[in-house]
Amino acid sequence: MIPWHVCTWALLFILTVIRVACGLPAFPGAEGYGSDTPGGRGGRVIAVTHLRDAGPGSLRHALEVETGPRIVVFRVGGTIALTRPIRLREPNSWLTVAGQTAPGDGIQVRNYGLMMSDGAHDIVLRYLRLRPGTADPAKIGGAGIDALTLWGNDGSRVHHVVVDHLSMTWAIDENANHWGWVTDVTYQWSLFAEGATTHHPEGPHSMGLLVGGDARNTVSVHHSVFAHNHNRNPLLRGHRADFRNNLVYNWGTGGSAQFAEGIGRV
Incomplete structure (x- = not known):
């Protein structure tokens, strides 16, 4: 039989390792709410091998x-x-999406964007260009067409997401829309720019980043650029917002960064 003190020390060692591992940043340089997510660390490596919309690869x-x-x-x-x-x-x-591994000029996604909902969590997105655009006439009136959407509710919180070195431009609604019960999210070293001024049912829209819809939101936005958007550069609502070291340039009638109702700490 193994002595009890050996078992105790072994258990303490295992718990310490787990605690340290859980506290590691998603990658070197990740900072802010949710940046300790492991993403897809330790999982399978899956290669994108073609540029078609669907199918294996x-x-x-x-x-x-x-x-x-x-x-x-x-x-x-x-x-x-x-x-x-x-x-x-x-x-x-x-999940970890390592866009920096793409050869040449990298990866651009157009026509539509990426969406997280229904309880998605522990996701790291890096080095992608998300550009929905307005070229498709079918998108006229496309009020919900964002470059990036995080959408949570009481039954399915979206949480622990890191967005790093993403270019989000030319969206019909917001370049990024972070709405509902969405917690522990970081946007860092990213571009929110040139929101589209056509196709939205309310007329010229052109929005940067919208965060709101739930008082429990926690979000970090740092080392990012908001440029050539009319409004929401960003518009932050929720419980806690970490907004620092950002550049807001050439905003329209809506002004620069806005901190609205519900913000408890900034």
């Missing part, structure tokens, strides 16, 4: 169809033209 398949911890890398560079948004739900969690 596509970005959509790696994000929407595959499940469990995984790291998505790119064997190709170029533009992926989507026919509908890519949507991540709870089974698609524990």
Whole structure:
């Protein structure tokens, strides 16, 4: 029989290792709420091998169809033209998308954007260009077309997300929309720019980043650029907002950064 003191020390060692591992940043340089997510660390490596919208080897398949911890890398560079948004739900969690692995000029996603909902969590997105654009006439009146959407509710919180070195431009609604019960999210070293001024049912829109819809929101926005958007540069609502070291440039009638009702600490 193993002496009790040996078992005790072994248990303490295991718990210490787990605690340290859980406290590691998603990657070196990740800072802010949710930045301690492991993402897909330790999971399978899945390669994007072509630029088509769907099918094995596509970005959509790696994000929407595959499940469990995984790291998505790119064997190709170029533009992926989507026919509908890519949507991540709870089974698609524990994910790291390493856009910096794409050869050439990297990866651009156009026509539609990425969406996290239905309990998606522990997701790291890095080095992507999300550019919905307005070229498709079918998108006229597209009030909900964002480059990036995080959408949570009471039954399915979206949490522990890191957005790093993303370019989010030319969206019809917001370049990034963070709404409902969405907690522990960081946007860092990213660009929110040139929100589209056409196709929205309310007329010229052009919005940067909207955070709100629930008093429990916690969000960090740092080392990012907001440029050439009419409004929401960003508009922050919720419980706690960490907004620092950002550049807001050439805003329109809506002004610069806005801190609205519900913000408890900034």
